[in-house]
Amino acid sequence: MKLTVFLGLLMSICLLxxxxxxxxxxxxKTCEFNIAGIWRTEATSDTNPxxxxxxxxxxxxxxxxxxxxxxxxxxxxxxxxxxxDDPAAPKRLEFTAMKGSGLFRPGTTTxxxxxxxxxxxxxxxxxxxxQIRWDRVQTRRYFLTFAARSDPAQPDGAAxxxxxxxxxxxxxxxxxxxxLAGDSKGKTGPVxxxxxxxxxxxxxxxxxxxxxxxxxLEMTEAEFERSYKVFKTWEKYAQDRALxxxxxxxxxxxxxxxxxxxxxQCDEKLKLHTIDGVTAAQNPQQQTLEYVRVMxxxxxxxxxxxxxxxxxxxxxxxxxx
Numbered sequence: 001m002k003l004t005v006f007l008g009l010l011m012s013i014c015l016l017x018x019x020x021x022x023x024x025x026x027x028x029k030t031c032e033f034n035i036a037g038i039w040r041t042e043a044t045s046d047t048n049p050x051x052x053x054x055x056x057x058x059x060x061x062x063x064x065x066x067x068x069x070x071x072x073x074x075x076x077x078x079x080x081x082x083x084x085d086d087p088a089a090p091k092r093l094e095f096t097a098m099k100g101s102g103l104f105r106p107g108t109t110t111x112x113x114x115x116x117x118x119x120x121x122x123x124x125x126x127x128x129x130x131q132i133r134w135d136r137v138q139t140r141r142y143f144l145t146f147a148a149r150s151d152p153a154q155p156d157g158a159a160x161x162x163x164x165x166x167x168x169x170x171x172x173x174x175x176x177x178x179x180l181a182g183d184s185k186g187k188t189g190p191v192x193x194x195x196x197x198x199x200x201x202x203x204x205x206x207x208x209x210x211x212x213x214x215x216x217l218e219m220t221e222a223e224f225e226r227s228y229k230v231f232k233t234w235e236k237y238a239q240d241r242a243l244x245x246x247x248x249x250x251x252x253x254x255x256x257x258x259x260x261x262x263x264x265q266c267d268e269k270l271k272l273h274t275i276d277g278v279t280a281a282q283n284p285q286q287q288t289l290e291y292v293r294v295m296x297x298x299x300x301x302x303x304x305x306x307x308x309x310x311x312x313x314x315x316x317x318x319x320x321x
Contacts, residue, residue: 031266032088033116034222038063038071038137050077051137058082060095070168071139071315090116093123118222118266139315141166142224143304144263145216146256147177147203148292157211159252159288160195161259162203163228164216168314175200176231176238178252178288190285192248192255193238206306215296216304217270219263227262230255249284256291271298 035054044050049065051074060082063074080098084090096108111123111132119136143164150157160177175195182188203214219227234255237243243251253275263269273294275287296303 031118031222031226033084033090033121034118034225035082035084035087035090035121037221038074038139039134040137041132041134052134054082071137072167084113118220136221137315138221139167140221141310141313142219142221143216143309144219144224144227144259145203145214146260146292146295147175147200147212147214148289149209149212150289151211157285157289158195158199159249159256159292160200161231161256162195162200163224163231164204165224166310166313173197173200173204174231176235177255178248190248192234192243192251194235213293213296215292215299215302216309217299217302218304223263223269226265227259230258230262234258247284249288253284253288253291256288260295270295270302273298 036056037054039052039054041052051063051065051071053061053063053074053076055061058081060080061076062078062080063071064077066073066075069075081096083094083096085092085094090113093111093113094108095111097106109125111125113121114124114131115122121134123132123134124130125132143166145162145164146160147162148157148159158177158179160175160179162173162175165172176193177195178190178192179195179199180188181191181193203212206214234251237251244254245251257272260270260272264272273291275291
């Protein structure tokens, strides 16, 4: 395909018939916009396989699709700079040609952002009146699993959350919460921290054990980023030995609640479970395990069973016009 001038390509996109279908432009946003990632426009197709990779450092790449190549390895055809007037709640997007790149119109081109969400935004070029819809390309899939184990043979149990990321090549898992571990004297007891792979792998698939409960749900990229901040915050607490509570299960309770609540930051994704603070403090181990069980019951319609888990998923980035 002959690569056209970057902004010329954008301007060639048909005028959207009605922006109202995307939502009201004055709708209040409770979540920060995140432009980082790979995006497609309505001009992107099998015959025009051009994508745009926005990076947090203020550069944008024009990417060409190569058959059987993962989006992360697309061919870079050109680069430019970009700037948002307010990265968290933008109203204006500016593109600036980089020196030496003949594929971009010289100087700066400004577009108004008239609407945005986690996975889409619409720009308006004020000179031409052209509206362009941008859609985020799904280069990865994200899952959050709440898991608990209460073995009658042991006085304590495990309760944790695990983040799973698929990119079409490998599966990455990170898990944090309460589990049983031995100390330097050989004594076993509950601790809050990173969950050993042996344990979280046992919850990578559904279990028939009555002592086990798990709820696995899919997240958007933006939901993953918001929930993962909870993971990193509590991981640092554990590493720095600065956990807010002495009881591992009280820490586990606060951590699990924080992870769940992060998914409701923009709208209600989960039906949350509230536990009385006094009751939790009196029996933190039981209440922490119960929290996962009740959350699973309240949100069972969101649970992704093994039969629906996309183990062999690969990104599909092209579609015909």
